[in-house]
Amino acid sequence: MFFLFVLITTFLALFLLATGAIGLVVHKVRSGFMETRRYAYDITAREFLNVYLFSDIEPDPAEQPELYQERLLPLLAQLRTDLRLHSASRSNPRRRSLKRVALTLSSEVIGETRIRMTRLFDHFGFVDDLIPQLADSAWWVRANACRTAGLMRAEPALPLLERLLDDENEDVRIEAAQAMLDIAGVAGLAPVLMRLRELSLWMQVRLSRTVLEFRGDAVPHLVVGIRSEHPQVQGFCIDLLGMIGDVSAVPVLLEYISFEVPAVQRKSLIAFGRIGDERAVPVIQRFLGSEERELRLAAARAAANLASPAIAYHLHALLLKDDTEVRLAAAEALARSGETGVKSLLYASRVEDRSVRLIALQFLHDLGVVPSGEGGAA
């Protein structure tokens, strides 16, 4: 009985093995063939899409939008004829090819071409296809639909996207937030920030690129976002304000640094360093004497960017007393603080503590200053 069982399972395994191996080879051959066919379709679609996107058309869409939209219709009809897209079936390979090519181009087009692209997605029913996918039970379908909605600038998807900011899956939330920013622009930023509950580092990486492209326009929205009750969102807004470097953010950062929340204070200090506004000098000076090591480190790093001789004394104290990482940051700040800083480093290069000496000598060496004890005049 046992041997019969072994024999049967072995033959089953053998059958699976043979099926798997043959299936794999067939799949390889088939996918090669499909790839060639897809490539051919894509070439054709790209060719006719270029005609649609770059044909001259009057009037200016900003002046007469309705007439402009009307004039686009013959071009769209021509594209339909050229690609033989009389069937609206989703499985039509030419239609799929058009969608693929248009989505690839979509992230690269701007201005009037962007309007044509959005109209194309609408006209061929791609936006309509998308809406049910945003409510699909599979997370990857929802996430992909969000991403596609953003690329299509699908305004009808906005209410659903806003709802998906609370989705259980993080990838869906990221794609929904990104799509909202793509569709609504900077106006979508504050609603996104106020709606989000948590932000992984990946989400911050994703969203920051778009937000930083808004530059100064994003500052008022980030100031709104800073009022979020979620610390990660607050921190993200502070980071972005620092990266944008707009001095109009200084008052709100000064307000937030006064709250005794170390994570917010640390990020605010880094932001001050990036913005480089003189109003931050007294605050940085205060935090150089903080009891929290992370805050002293952040303050020293901010001081390096501000390069203010006014805080050289406090930096000198850190260089002499703190741990290696803080000392390195303090020494770097001193090296950038002009003559006062160099004097301080020269003094530190002669103290008894070996690690202080080594750090001071490292930065003096980088500055091209040779201490007198090392065979040259300072």
Place this chain on the structure above:
Amino acid sequence: MNGFARELLQTLLISYSGFIVAYFVAVNLFYFSMLAISFGAIVHYIRRHLFCDYRVIMQSEFSPAISIIAPAYNESATCIESTTSLLKLNYPQAEVLFVNDGSRDDTLAVMMKHFDLVRTERAYFPAVPTKAVKGIYVSRRAEYRSLVVVDKENGGKADALNVGINCSRYPLICAIDADSILEDDALLKVAKPFLDDERVVAVGGIVRIANGCTIDRGRVIDVRLSRRALPSFQVVEYFRAYLSGRMGWGALNGLLIISGAFGLFRKDIVLAVGGYKHDTVGEDMELVVRMHRYCCERDIPYRVEFVPDPVCWTEAPESLKVLGRQRNRWHRGLLDTLLIHRRMLFHPTYKVLGWLAFPYFLFIELLGPLLELFGYIAVITGFALGVINVQIFLLFFMVAVVYGVMFSVGAVILEEISFHRYPRLRDLVKLLVFGVIENFGYRQITVWWRVKSFWDYFRGVKSWGVMTRTGFKK
């Protein structure tokens, strides 16, 4: 042989056969489960991959900075090419720390000349104790400003890595072999888990075999199988180990090995556990196990991830002699690590590690070759004594081969449905064929090397053995 001895031997053989059958069933059930878990993990990875535009990591100031540590010993022939390829990697903020581990050849001179290096007064603070550092050099040329070359007394690979950790400035450290080639986006991909989950403390990337591939200026431009059999066998083995092994362990948070050729670690945790251990040949595995222990014992939420996509290409041994040395060293490293951390076995503090990963590595990976060798001896003895039923033996042999092939083919299928890096149909067919014929000869040789490593270990052999490399095909 008298009757009693014969009877005793027969009883022993029959008992051993029963044990082997039970072991075989358990092992194959386990492998099958791992294959299924890996399949699920790869499908999940690919689905997530659909929404991942790695260029945003490249463009973001939020991306954590990485220190790449490349230890080198007598690498004058390859150091320029490998360092140049590291400097070209796509990543927003990274430094390359080339650690010359007291090379006897002119590695340092070659580096100094090519990269226009100048000695700095950069302070060296050994957070992890190491051999003395003789000098730290940086380039005068702006294009190499992220390169730091550290010259130190010879102390072995682990010591060189520790020097790199001490000199590193960034929160993530990437340990790589100086003679490996990383794909341009490898760092972006391997850094992604650190962005996804703040609990991640280490990430291992897949290592692939470059023999047979065409390499141009430090980049693999055409992927194909080697024409020689030995590297091709290793390709199938690597698929099994990485795609159906480490992928599954990563999903279970039980990954004990991150290849020394390519791994990314959180520096604070590496420093907290004391860096790489000097007196073991399996320093890569030992470090990961120590990180697991550290986090489990302190109840720190953590994850050790495996990413199947970032690719590090390495040159596989092309001769049996060199391959034998490599496998012997790997097995000694495994044995050493399991002995050092034997306390973890079935210990509830270590959760999945103590109950699953550690027993797997002990009873299947480490002791498996011994049991297999005893099995071969038992078969020969059994035939000599005439106590083996030929039909049953053939059936068992067939079952063993079929299951062995099934896992190899399973790994090839995983590769083909996920990353299909071998574009040619011919290579796919070859991989399937090698998955079958490795069971007849190659497998038995590797068993012998691994068994021999026990002998070497208990004799106190600690050497790496000379790893002769023929160099990448250009």
